[in-house]
Amino acid sequence: MIIHTLGPEATDSYRAARYYQSAHPGDIRIVLHDCFEGIIEHFDDYQGDYFMIPAAFKSCHEHLDWADIHYTHLDQLKLVTCFCYALDPLVLVRRLGATMDAAYTHPSTVALLKNYLRSIQDQSVIHYTDSKYLAYQNYKAANARYVITNQKNVQLGNNEKVERTYTPDMVWCLYQILKNR
Ligand SMILES: O=C(O)C(=O)C[C@]1(C(=O)O)C=C[C@@H](O)C=C1
Structure with a gap:
């Protein structure tokens, strides 16, 4: 099979x-x-x-x-x-002092991102990817402000913070x- x-x-x-x-x-x-x-x-x-x-x-x-x-x-x-x-647990990561007002997510998890951005009145532009793994790769490459990805994918830098954790x-x-x- x-x-x-x-x-x-x-x-x-x-x-x-x-x-x-x-x-x-x-x-x-x-x-x-x-x-x-x-x-x-x-x-x-x-x-x-x-x-x-x-x-x-x-x-x-x-x-x-x-x-x-x-x-x-x-x-x-x-x-x-x-x-x-x-x-696998999901995290919403924020890059402190990011230059790009951009947020990366898979389309399926966009409601989590939109809820968060609304709660802090942030206007970052949302970009979509084919997987949560790719969302993290693109977030890193673009030096973007936010990403939703699996916790296991993330290597947190000094200027990054986990803002939310989800276990759907x-x-x-x-x-x-x-x-x-
Ligand atoms: O990005 C992944 O890890 C997937 O397996 C894809 C996928 C999807 O297609 O909906 C799987 C579950 C979650 O809803 C988000 C993304």
């Missing part, structure tokens, strides 16, 4: 796939992709394989979320199972990609 999901290995999607793999001993191979849209575009090439995605998914490329995927591909995807598996539950959906009839 092959499960296609989001990489790299630092993502919660990979973690959830590993959790499923350990709970179902047998021949399961996990294949990681740069974005969920890349998997969806190639459903025809992955017929018979499996696709794992969180219910909270939102695209950073187009107006696309879990509901859109579920209903658009009713004929191509069979929902095999769902399970609850919490995300998540629902994960495992689909089989059906063969074309």
Whole structure:
């Protein structure tokens, strides 16, 4: 059995796939992709394989979320199972004295960022990435002010502060990609 999901290995999607793999001993191979849209575009090439995605998914490329995927591909995807598996703890990090009024997040977690920015009346511009891991990489490269990412990704510098910590539950959906009839 092959499960296609989001990489790299630092993502919660990979973690959830590993959790499923350990709970179902047998021949399961996990294949990681740069974005969920890349998997969806190639459903025809992955017929018979499996696709794992969180219910909270939102695209950073187009107006696309879990509901859109579920209903658009009713004929191509069979929902095999769902399970609850919490995300690795998330943190909202602030860079003190940052020069860029920018904040990085995955689209799924933007509500956390918006709530925080509203609470401190900060107008930073929000930028979106394909994963929380990439949000942290882009935040570092841009010397930005805020990021939401997994705690395990972060190496806190002297001028950085964890402003918020979150431990969200998540629902994960495992689909089989059906063969074309
Ligand atoms: O960024 C990650 O680590 C992911 O696995 C992606 C993802 C998502 O697509 O919704 C998974 C769960 C969270 O809701 C945020 C991001």
